[in-house]
Amino acid sequence: MGAARILVIGGGAGGLPLVTFLGRKLGKHHLADITLVDSSSIHVWKPRFHEVATGAIDADLDAVDYRAHARLNHYRFEPGTLVSLDSAARTVTLAPILDAQGEEVLPERELPYDYLVLALGSQSNDFNTPGVREHALFLDSRQQADRFREKFLNACLHANHQREPLSVAIVGGGATGVELAAEIHHAVSMLKLYGHEQLDRKKLKVHLIEAAPRILPVLTEQVAATAHARLESLGVQVHTGTMVERAEPHAFVVKEGASIEAQLLVWAAGVKAADVLATLDGLERNRINQVLVEPTLQAKGQPHIFAIGDCAACPIPGSDKTVPPRAQSAQQMAHHMAKNFERLLQHNKPLAPFRYRDRGSLVSLSEYSSVGMLMGSLKGGNFFIEGWLARMMYISLYRLHQAALYGWPRTLMLLVAGRFNRLVRPRLKLH
Template identity: 85%
Template sequence: MGAAKILVIGGGAGGLPLVTFLGRKLGKHHLADITLVDSSSIHVWKPRYHEVATGAIDADLDAVDYRAHARLNHYRFEPGTLTQVDAAGQTVTLAPVHDQQGEEVLPERKLAYDYLVLAVGSQSNDFNTPGVREHALFLDSRQQADRFRERFLNACLHANHVNAPLSVAIVGGGATGVELAAEIHHAISMLKLYGHEHLDRKQLNVHLIEAAPRILPVLTERVSATAHARLEALGVQVHVNTLVERAEPNTFVVKNGDDITADLLVWAAGVKAPDVLGGIDGLERNRINQIVVEPTLQAKGQPRIFVIGDCAACLLPGSEKPIPPRAQSAQQMAQHMAKNFERLLQYDKPLQPFTYKDRGSLVSLSQYNSVGMLMGNLKGGNFFVEGWLARMMYISLYRLHQAALYGWPRTLMLLVAGRFNRLVRPRLKLH
């Protein structure tokens, strides 16, 4: 019998660390044949999309090339987008790959597996709100973040030329919306250094719109109140208890309130699993399309299909409360899955149930003294931090992600290289 075929769909915060761990532990010793499938050729950490969108980071410098990473970590990379899963035949179907001119590069393909891991993440949930898909921007992918940056920089260029105000309206007071609102203010400050002499934060109108009674509703009231106060101090107009009924060109139409107009409309409210999961027979899903899993992260009724990250509906032990769709959840699931595959394939031992450890939630308010966070499960309780300590802890999360992919020596080299880049490159990506 040959090496087991492990197929991982999705190279995000869960899928990429998983194939990295598996490649080093099993692929290197020919105990498993590991393949990663992703529609993109590079990986950018999703919690940084708001920084990509405003140009605070250059994603080309920060990205992980799947092919290069696969070669170093003993797995294969296959470009493609999942369209179908045949659980009985243990195959998946990938859509054809086309270039920018529409020419077919790769045909439709079928890949066989012994074990399938779905790690396709999540996307914004527009709740079928009319007009949103046509008139609003999203930040669910690197391509969408790049599109926002292009639109944002062009809007800034125009506003500077005519010496007029610039406005951005963001629906969704979760982490993405809050962080983007603060990052836009920072970007305007930076652009003033690069020829936009008429552009000023005093002429910037950022609206943050949340349907719940407060922003960051899944975090504690103290974190929410602190973030709210910091945003208003920056000049962000925070609208709570505000429900958007529909989107029109440059306008969010609000229920029982004044419509909010802006040069750029952004939708960052709610999450749901990708629509492709709805077309897979034999899998149980919840109301936001997540696949319901057993404690071992196996899809219910499908022992050879595993689900990790935002697309997994996994309950906290002894609770009806789901594990939150966060990067730390996906990373912990990836580490657990790697150990379980090692137990199963190397030692023929049973799978162990997944246990989630909440290490807290961090919210970045760009470079300002403005990171409010909640750290959980420290000596049995929570504590609140903000300021420079919170900022350092927020940055450390990304360094830990890099260390999982590269190891600490290479991560430290990347950190040093980044410092040198700052000497010769602009402080904002300007194109």
């Protein structure tokens, strides 16, 4: 019998670290044949999409090329989009790849597996709100973040030339909405340094719309209150307890009948797993398309299929809740899955159950501040942090992600290279 075929669908915060660990531990020694499938050719860490959207970072410099990374870490990369699953035959089907002109580059393909790991992440949930898909922007992918940046920079150019106000309305007071609101203010202040003399933050109107009684509803009231105060000090208009009924070309219409008008509309409210999961053979799912999994992360009734990250509905022992859809959850699941595959393939041991450990949550308010809670062992509780320390810890989360992909020596080299880039490149991506 040959090496076990492990197929991972999705190269995000869970899938890419997983194939990296498996490649180094099993692929390098020909103990497993590991393949990663993703619809993109590069990886950009999703928690940074709001920075890509405003030009705060250049995604081309931070991106991981899957093919190059695969060569260095002993796995294979297959471009493609999952369209169907045959769990009995243990195969998946990938859609054809077309170029910009609609010409076929690669045909529909069928890939076999011995073990399948679904790591498809999540996307915004518009709850079928009328007009949202037609008129609002999303930040679920690199392409969508690039589209926002293009429209944002054009809107800034127009506002500067016409000496008019610039307005943005964001639905969703979770981490993405809060961070994007702060980054927009920072981007406008930076654009004044690059020829937009008439563009001023005093002319910027950013609306943050949240249906819950407060922003950051999944975090503590202290974190939410601090973030709310910081946003208002920047000039962000925070609308809590405000339900959006529909979107129009340049406005969100709320339940009270009022319109919140803006040149740019952004939808960052709610999440659901990828729509394709609702169509796959033999999987149990919840109402937001997440795959129901056992504590071992195996899909219910499917011992050869696993799900990790945002697309997995993994129960928390002793609770009626599931593991929250966060980058840290996906990373922990990736580490656990890698160890479980080692147990299974190298030592023929049973799979161990996954235990989620909440390390806390941090929210970035751009260069201005960060706030959050860290889970600690001091008195068995957690503690609130803000300011410079919170900002440094927020940045360190990304460095830990890079270290998982590259190792610490290369990560430190990237850090030094980034410092040099700041000396010769604009502080904002201007195109």
